[in-house]
Amino acid sequence: MSKLEKNLNEWVSQNFINEAQVKLILDYESAKSGHSWVLSGFLILGAVIIGFGLISVIASNRDNIPDFVRLGADFSALCALAAAVMWSRDKDKPVLHEVFLLLFILLCLASIGLISQIFHTGGSFWQALLFWSVICFMPVMVARRLFIPLLWTGSIVAVLFLSANDSSVMMFLFRRKADGILFALPLSLACLILILRRFAGEFPLTRALRVWMLFTGLAALAAGELRSRRFVGVHSDNSFQDLSVCFLFGCAALVLVVADAGYRRIQKGILVCVLLAYTLLFVLPLRGLGWSAVYAGLVVLTLGLFAAFMASLREMRIFHVLLFFAGLRFLVLFLEAIGGLAASGFGLMFSGLLIMVSAYLWNKHRNTIAARAEEWTR
Amino acid sequence: MIQSRKFLIAALAVPILSLTALAGYKKYKLSFGKEIRLPVQGYDPRDLLSGHYLIYRVDYGAKDPCSEAAGNRDLFLCLEPRKFSFESPANCSTLIRGVCKDGRFEAGIEKFFVPEEKAKILEKMLLSQPAEIILSVPETGRAQVKNLLINGRLWSEY
Numbered sequence: 226m227s228k229l230e231k232n233l234n235e236w237v238s239q240n241f242i243n244e245a246q247v248k249l250i251l252d253y254e255s256a257k258s259g260h261s262w263v264l265s266g267f268l269i270l271g272a273v274i275i276g277f278g279l280i281s282v283i284a285s286n287r288d289n290i291p292d293f294v295r296l297g298a299d300f301s302a303l304c305a306l307a308a309a310v311m312w313s314r315d316k317d318k319p320v321l322h323e324v325f326l327l328l329f330i331l332l333c334l335a336s337i338g339l340i341s342q343i344f345h346t347g348g349s350f351w352q353a354l355l356f357w358s359v360i361c362f363m364p365v366m367v368a369r370r371l372f373i374p375l376l377w378t379g380s381i382v383a384v385l386f387l388s389a390n391d392s393s394v395m396m397f398l399f400r401r402k403a404d405g406i407l408f409a410l411p412l413s414l415a416c417l418i419l420i421l422r423r424f425a426g427e428f429p430l431t432r433a434l435r436v437w438m439l440f441t442g443l444a445a446l447a448a449g450e451l452r453s454r455r456f457v458g459v460h461s462d463n464s465f466q467d468l469s470v471c472f473l474f475g476c477a478a479l480v481l482v483v484a485d486a487g488y489r490r491i492q493k494g495i496l497v498c499v500l501l502a503y504t505l506l507f508v509l510p511l512r513g514l515g516w517s518a519v520y521a522g523l524v525v526l527t528l529g530l531f532a533a534f535m536a537s538l539r540e541m542r543i544f545h546v547l548l549f550f551a552g553l554r555f556l557v558l559f560l561e562a563i564g565g566l567a568a569s570g571f572g573l574m575f576s577g578l579l580i581m582v583s584a585y586l587w588n589k590h591r592n593t594i595a596a597r598a599e600e601w602t603r
Numbered sequence: 604m605i606q607s608r609k610f611l612i613a614a615l616a617v618p619i620l621s622l623t624a625l626a627g628y629k630k631y632k633l634s635f636g637k638e639i640r641l642p643v644q645g646y647d648p649r650d651l652l653s654g655h656y657l658i659y660r661v662d663y664g665a666k667d668p669c670s671e672a673a674g675n676r677d678l679f680l681c682l683e684p685r686k687f688s689f690e691s692p693a694n695c696s697t698l699i700r701g702v703c704k705d706g707r708f709e710a711g712i713e714k715f716f717v718p719e720e721k722a723k724i725l726e727k728m729l730l731s732q733p734a735e736i737i738l739s740v741p742e743t744g745r746a747q748v749k750n751l752l753i754n755g756r757l758w759s760e761y
Contacts, residue, residue, distance in 0.1 A: 296626060300622070300623065302617070303618075303619050303622070304619065307615040307616075307619065310611070310615060311611065311612070311615070312607070314611060329618075330618075333618045333622065337622070337625075338623050340622065340625055340626050340629060341716070342716040343626075343629075343716075344626075344629035344630070344632075344633065344747060344748075345656075345712075345714060345715050345716055345747065345748035346629065346711065346714075346747070347709070347710070347712055347713055347714050348711060356621075358623075359620040359621075360617060360618040360622070361618055363610075363614035363617050363618075364614045364615060364617075364618060365613050366610075366614065367610065367614050391704075393675040393702070396675065406723025443612065557663060
């Protein structure tokens with residue numbers, strides 16, 4: 226029995242709905258089956274495989290086909306796919322629209338490979354990826370599902386990391402400091418989200434940017450904390466100048482948050498606190514205040530506040546992920562604080578028990594916590 | 604999500620036009636640049652996007668000052684008279700523009716894409732026999748590889 230059928234039976238037994246309404250709901254849902262996430266998932270997987278197949282065929286570089294024929298075929302395929310995207314949009318076929326759009330942007334990437342092959346252009350892989358990201362920004366904005374924007378945002382993140390030691394602009398901005406890039410990434414993605422929200426509202430690209438912002442933000446917090454332990458009591462090998470881009474993005478995000486008319490005052494307040502706590506996390510090691518209970522506390526505070534913000538947006542999945550990490554960090558902090566005892570048998574037993582009780586309490590009260598956090602930010 | 608039909612048409616046209624412009628620009632550089640030849644020597648790695656290519660060290664016939672220069676500085680090679688300089692030379696009829704990277708002069712001409720099935724044999728030939736690249740050099744100095752000669756013959760003849 227499906228989850229929907231279980232829920233419907235429960236609602237009938239509670240007299241919320243009657244049998245006729247159940248039939249109407251089931252008919253409506255079964256009519257929608259063509260748009261199931263399983264079908265679209267497999268179609269998108271197929272499109273990804275076809276796309277990489279195209280790239281592979283082009284990469285094999287067949288010299289028995291003249292260059293102008295290869296270029297002509299490539300551009301004809303691009304135009305045909307663009308027409309297919311338009312057709313699927315006009316005929317209101319959302320799954321096909323997404324599949325054709327994905328094939329179109331993957332063929333754009335393959336076309337860059339073909340052009341560089343035919344004209345023997347120099348340059349690195351990240352430069353091709355950057356060019357692709359720029360020319361495919363507009364097609365990504367018309368995507369209706371999350372996969373294409375996730376792929377595009379992932380390529381932007383990859384470009385930033387791959388170009389760190391190769392691009393003169395990146396080397397000038399970050400002075401070859403990987404943690405500078407890591408700290409700046411979530412802030413730059415946050416700025417992009419806030420700008421897009423202002424001009425185009427919420428859509429799949431802003432959701433994809435949020436996913437990557439969270440992913441890179443968690444990575445930055447983990448890397449920052451691991452790194453800061455090396456600089457307890459001594460100044461880190463970074464200077465304020467090395468992290469100046471992070472401060473710039475932090476200030477830009479602060480201005481954009483304050484100017485955003487879509488957020489309530491309490492939401493803005495929370496976001497400002499998150500930005501300040503996050504900034505402190507990379508300022509503290511610069512001043513020789515590396516790992517300490519204060520640093521760990523700031524990590525928990527940053528995660529907790531951002532979780533509360535996500536609850537206010539009713540983004541429950543993200544809220545639960547953030548709260549899980551905040552809880553995990555708090556637990557590790559607690560176990561580190563009782564390090565002497567934890568080494569003994571009693572300590573280990575106590576730690577195990579603590580994990581079990583925390584997991585149980587978390588599972589039991591997570592919805593209440595989410596509801597309270599949402600209420601608090603109203 | 605942006606739903607407008609006009610925006611969708613623009614969104615699909617931008618990549619196609621950009622790729623057409625890129626291909627057109629590369630073709631223009633190849634067709635209107637001054638043709639020169641430089642000797643090379645190299646080996647064969649692989650590109651994720653464009654397949655197999657031969658990579659080589661270009662013999663520019665002048666002492667490359669990159670080993671002494673720090674960072675990714677712009678560098679100019681004047682071919683007549685053959686001399687490197689960090690500033691764009693004023694009276695130079697043929698100029699190649701590049702950067703110092705990892706202690707070497709790079710002008711974006713260090714790759715030559717070849718078909719998968721010929722990559723191995725060409726790689727061996729490039730290591731053991733004299734080879735030259737034919738460049739097209741426009742007035743801007745952004746050189747582009749036109750062809751590769753091994754033992755004075757075009758690579759495609761092997």
